[in-house]
Amino acid sequence: DQQVKQNSPSLSVQEGRISILNCDYTNSMFDYFLWYKKYPAEGPTFLISISSIKDKNEDGRFTVFLNKSAKHLSLHIVPSQPGDSAVYFCAASENPGAQKLVFGQGTRLTINP
Amino acid sequence: EAQVTQNPRYLITVTGKKLTVTCSQNMNHEYMSWYRQDPGLGLRQIYYSMNVEVTDKGDVPEGYKVSRKEKRNFPLILESPSPNQTSLYFCASKGTFSTEAFFGQGTRLTVV
Numbered sequence: 001d002q003q004v005k006q007n008s009p010s011l012s013v014q015e016g017r018i019s020i021l022n023c024d025y026t027n028s029m030f031d032y033f034l035w036y037k038k039y040p041a042e043g044p045t046f047l048i049s050i051s052s053i054k055d056k057n058e059d060g061r062f063t064v065f066l067n068k069s070a071k072h073l074s075l076h077i078v079p080s081q082p083g084d085s086a087v088y089f090c091a092a093s094e095n096p097g098a099q100k101l102v103f104g105q106g107t108r109l110t111i112n113p
Numbered sequence: 114e115a116q117v118t119q120n121p122r123y124l125i126t127v128t129g130k131k132l133t134v135t136c137s138q139n140m141n142h143e144y145m146s147w148y149r150q151d152p153g154l155g156l157r158q159i160y161y162s163m164n165v166e167v168t169d170k171g172d173v174p175e176g177y178k179v180s181r182k183e184k185r186n187f188p189l190i191l192e193s194p195s196p197n198q199t200s201l202y203f204c205a206s207k208g209t210f211s212t213e214a215f216f217g218q219g220t221r222l223t224v225v
Contacts, residue, residue, distance in 0.1 A: 004155070032212055043117070043203050043216030044156070089155060097210045099144060099163060100171065103155040 003027045004092050006104035014112055019077040021107050023090030026071065030092040034101070035064060035075050038087045047088075048075070051096065080111045115140045119204050119217035126194055126224055134189045134220050136204030143209045145187040146171070147179065149200040150219075156203065162187055163209070194224040 005024045013019045023033075031052045036044035050057040050064045050073065057064050063076045077084055090104040117138045126132055138145065146161035148171075158171030162181040176198055178190040187206075191198060201221050205214040 006155075009153075034212060036216075041218070043205075043218050045216070046213040049212060091156075093212060096212045098212070099146070099161050099169075100158060101146075101156075101212075101214065103148075103157070105153055105155040 001026075002105070003030075004090055004102050004104040006088075006090055006107045008107050009105070010108040010110070012110045012112060013080050015082060016079045019075075019080045019084065019109055019111070021075040021077075021088050021090075021109065023073050023075075023104055024071060025073075025092050027092070027094075027102070028071070029094045030102075032093045032096045032098070033064070033066060033073050034091045034093075035062075036089045036091060036103075038089065038106070044089055077109075080109075082111050082113060085109060085111045115215065117204055117206050117215050117217040119202075119220050121220060122218065123221050124223070126222070128195055128224055129193050132191050132194060132222075134191075134202060134204075134222070136187045136189065136217060137185050138187075138204075138206040138215070139185065140206060140208075140215065141184065142206035142215075143184070144214075145181070145204065145206045146214070147177070147187070147189045148203045148205065149173065150203060151200050159189070159202075191222075194222075196224050198222065199224050 034049040035047040038044040147159040148156040160179040204217040207214040
């Protein structure tokens with residue numbers, strides 16, 4: 001039973017445009033959400049997070065939006081750059097210090113020049 | 114440099130031959146964890162440890178063992194590997210009150 005779902009295995013976006021990656025979850029106990037970025041042959045690296053008490057968190061070109069009623073979050077990258085090409089994982093936990101992160105399947109983002 | 118180091122990076126082994134994948138972190142983190150990544154399934158937690166001598170099962174612990182005798186090390190042990198344990202494995206660590214986990218570079222294991 002996949003508690004965190006990323007339904008788009010891949011996404012292709014033109015350089016300079018907006019990239020929107022989506023994530024849905026089913027567990028209403030999830031309270032903290034994160035996005036990780038993964039390049040080939042490397043481990044995932046933390047990108048941005050959001051607590052359930054917020055609906056938006058911004059860090060430079062990256063913004064995460066949370067819609068708790070829909071159990072949906074999205075990552076916006078504006079403007080998209082070639083270096084953003086990677087696999088993006090959405091993850092959720094039941095509290096900020098939780099020992100358990102539940103990950104989605106990942107979305108492969110390709111930025112075309 | 115703060116890092117999580119896994120060894121080996123690549124390993125091909127035969128069914129039933131015991132193996133250990135090592136993981137070491139230099140950030141004095143209390144928490145460490147092992148994940149496996151499989152196509153279409155994302156990362157799934159195998160085991161985690163909240164501190165020395167404290168370990169617990171994650172979502173997919175069957176066929177794996179761990180130990181935490183020192184704070185910096187968290188080895189993953191496969192006593193009798195099987196082909197369904199062919200996967201990409203990641204070790205991670207974080208501070209107790211932090212959500213952001215730091216990951217190692219991964220170990221690609223093939224069991225034939």
